[in-house]
Amino acid sequence: MAPPGRSCVVGEHERHLCTLCLVSVLTNVSSLCRLLIHPLLPRLQGARLPYGSLSFCGRLTIRTNVYIDGFNLYYRAVRGTPYRWLDLGKLAGLLLPRQQVNRIRYFTALVKNRPNDPTQAQRQQAFLRVLTTVPSLTIHYGSFLEGTKRRPLAHPSPSLPQIVEIVDTEEKGSDVNLATYLLLDGFERDYDQAVVISNDSDLTLPIQMVRDKLGMRVGVIDPSARRSFGLASAATWYRHLRQGVLKISQFPDTLHDARGPITKPASW
Numbered sequence: 001m002a003p004p005g006r007s008c009v010v011g012e013h014e015r016h017l018c019t020l021c022l023v024s025v026l027t028n029v030s031s032l033c034r035l036l037i038h039p040l041l042p043r044l045q046g047a048r049l050p051y052g053s054l055s056f057c058g059r060l061t062i063r064t065n066v067y068i069d070g071f072n073l074y075y076r077a078v079r080g081t082p083y084r085w086l087d088l089g090k091l092a093g094l095l096l097p098r099q100q101v102n103r104i105r106y107f108t109a110l111v112k113n114r115p116n117d118p119t120q121a122q123r124q125q126a127f128l129r130v131l132t133t134v135p136s137l138t139i140h141y142g143s144f145l146e147g148t149k150r151r152p153l154a155h156p157s158p159s160l161p162q163i164v165e166i167v168d169t170e171e172k173g174s175d176v177n178l179a180t181y182l183l184l185d186g187f188e189r190d191y192d193q194a195v196v197i198s199n200d201s202d203l204t205l206p207i208q209m210v211r212d213k214l215g216m217r218v219g220v221i222d223p224s225a226r227r228s229f230g231l232a233s234a235a236t237w238y239r240h241l242r243q244g245v246l247k248i249s250q251f252p253d254t255l256h257d258a259r260g261p262i263t264k265p266a267s268w
Helices: 012-027 029-046 070-078 088-095 120-131 174-187 201-212 229-234 243-247
Strands: 063-069 100-108 137-141 143-152 163-172 193-197 217-222 237-240 254-257 260-263
Touching: 063 070, 063 088, 063 174, 070 100, 070 174, 070 243, 088 100, 088 243, 100 174, 120 137, 120 260, 137 174, 174 193, 174 201, 193 201, 201 217, 201 229, 217 229
Parallel strands: 063 100, 063 193, 100 137, 193 217, 217 237
Antiparallel strands: 143 163, 254 260
16 A cells, blocks of 8 residues: 555556456356356246346356157148258257257157058158258157058948948157156256147146246247147247248258268159
8 A cells, every 4th residue: 555645556567467357357247147047047947937038147058958749740830841851950940049959859650651652651761861960869759550440431421331441540659758758858957948849739738847847948839820728828938830940941952971872852
């Protein structure tokens, strides 16, 4: 300290040290806030907060897992469109631009060729193979059952039998597998937020349990045009999947993996 009556002169060296200290403090404010707030994240993320409410003290990166109901996405959004060669990694990045996509789980079942569609199994195999090139994506299989069943005609006619035999196909297991991994990953704190791409109302309860019992955020992206009120009420947030993002989330027509080229099916 300077003696009374004399001014204190700060040299250039001291000013430089003060500046470096100030810069260091300001640079670490965001990291300090993250450290202090991190234990509260599960509780905060389970609440119905507006999107982006956790952006104070600098932007927080939300680890997000994406759970995709493959058949639901196909039949509700891409069947009959030119967007079937869908890059799910790119799609997730575009749908969740401010988040860290931790992993993508894709749920499906293997189909068989049918008389009216003799190459559908080959098309599916090409798509599943190209999905293996997406980092952090895993494929989980249910089963696809096919058999015959007897059903009454919707509009009976005296000239026709009342009961007819039909070919019945049913995909089994994808919804159960998706719900299981959604809950398991939540219990293990594998994500800060989960996003489910489906409009299957059977997923309402597991989504609600993750939100209310585990205190974690769950978003739903609905691939159908109609609103699922059950899913919308269970989720932390809910929105529809738009055709525009599907259009710009396509794989190149040809890619390569360790086995060689993978080519988009001609009919797609």
